Amino acid sequence: MPLEIVRNDITNMQTDAIVNAANSSLQMGGGVCGAIFRAAGAKELQTACDRIGHCPTGGAIETPAFRLQADYIIHAVGPVWRGGKEREEELLRSCYQKSLELAASLGCESIAFPLISAGIYGYPKDQALQAAISEIHHFLLDHEMLVYLVVFDKQSFGISEKLYRSVKQFVDENYIDEQEIRYPRNRKMVEQDIMADAAFGQLEQSISQGGLEEALKRMNEPFSVRLLRFIDEKNMSDVDTYKKANIDRKLFSKIRNSKNYTPMKKTVIAFAIALQLDLDETEELLDSAGYTLTRSNKFDVIIEYFIEQENYRIHEINEALFAFDQPLLGA
Numbered sequence: 001m002p003l004e005i006v007r008n009d010i011t012n013m014q015t016d017a018i019v020n021a022a023n024s025s026l027q028m029g030g031g032v033c034g035a036i037f038r039a040a041g042a043k044e045l046q047t048a049c050d051r052i053g054h055c056p057t058g059g060a061i062e063t064p065a066f067r068l069q070a071d072y073i074i075h076a077v078g079p080v081w082r083g084g085k086e087r088e089e090e091l092l093r094s095c096y097q098k099s100l101e102l103a104a105s106l107g108c109e110s111i112a113f114p115l116i117s118a119g120i121y122g123y124p125k126d127q128a129l130q131a132a133i134s135e136i137h138h139f140l141l142d143h144e145m146l147v148y149l150v151v152f153d154k155q156s157f158g159i160s161e162k163l164y165r166s167v168k169q170f171v172d173e174n175y176i177d178e179q180e181i182r183y184p185r186n187r188k189m190v191e192q193d194i195m196a197d198a199a200f201g202q203l204e205q206s207i208s209q210g211g212l213e214e215a216l217k218r219m220n221e222p223f224s225v226r227l228l229r230f231i232d233e234k235n236m237s238d239v240d241t242y243k244k245a246n247i248d249r250k251l252f253s254k255i256r257n258s259k260n261y262t263p264m265k266k267t268v269i270a271f272a273i274a275l276q277l278d279l280d281e282t283e284e285l286l287d288s289a290g291y292t293l294t295r296s297n298k299f300d301v302i303i304e305y306f307i308e309q310e311n312y313r314i315h316e317i318n319e320a321l322f323a324f325d326q327p328l329l330g331a
Helices: 031-040 042-052 088-105 125-140 161-174 187-210 212-219 223-233 238-244 249-256 265-274 279-288 298-308 314-323
Strands: 003-007 017-022 060-064 072-077 110-113 146-151
Touching (some): 031 042, 060 088, 072 088, 088 110, 088 125, 125 146, 223 249, 223 265, 238 249, 265 314, 279 298
16 A cells, blocks of 8 residues: 655544654653644553553554544654764664554554654654655555655655755746646647647657557557556566555556546556656556646646656655645555
């Protein structure tokens, strides 16, 4: 199952487990920790924590969730930032690893994390985010679980400044506001022309590669058929494909077994990223589902940026999409 970045109050999440950014003495604190204690019932939760007594930095333990809409609270103790020279990254990664392993042992199918150590513990938000996503991604390669990374507001979220500036510059240079476009006819007709031109270009290319009959055959392929063809051409397995696309296994199975399935645009692009398609191949896959890329859509421009950069790290792409208030890929 996939990783989703969501903007929410973590105490409102309805998951099997909710992760608390705890201190080693398991006492009610401030920030996320205080909010979770209050929402769960401070007295009951503190009593449960006192029975355990201690959790080392980098470790994780569980208690009942009491009044929260979850079965468990997993208390993960993150490191205090001391400049990065006292094993902070190793300990932070251990928090996520041990929390996920504990959730799996408890039979959890879903879990919600805050950005551990990025609050009063002072861990730089962009580095905290990278550590979180890296460990979650590594876990999901071998496990099926729906994982949420929950941030309360944009100030709580840390994309690297270098990446943000690069994407913003590309968007500023290539995004065309719809109000700036002066269509000679209605927009629908223009979009149809664009899609027709793209389709004709693909037809010409297919003819040069394999003859008219094969070209017409490919032009009529539904999305699921074209997706499976790309998977074969890229020597990918089904499992590798849907995991790298941040797609749920059940959704992939539905797509695979239904030739007439029409996916959302972000789902198509997620598969394009997983398969590391170039822009032409991405347009081909989009066309099979009735979509195209356009410079009048910021989401599309950001996707184009990452494909041109040959950066197919889907969670990094999702970080950028989240920072620019765009839909995320997969999930």
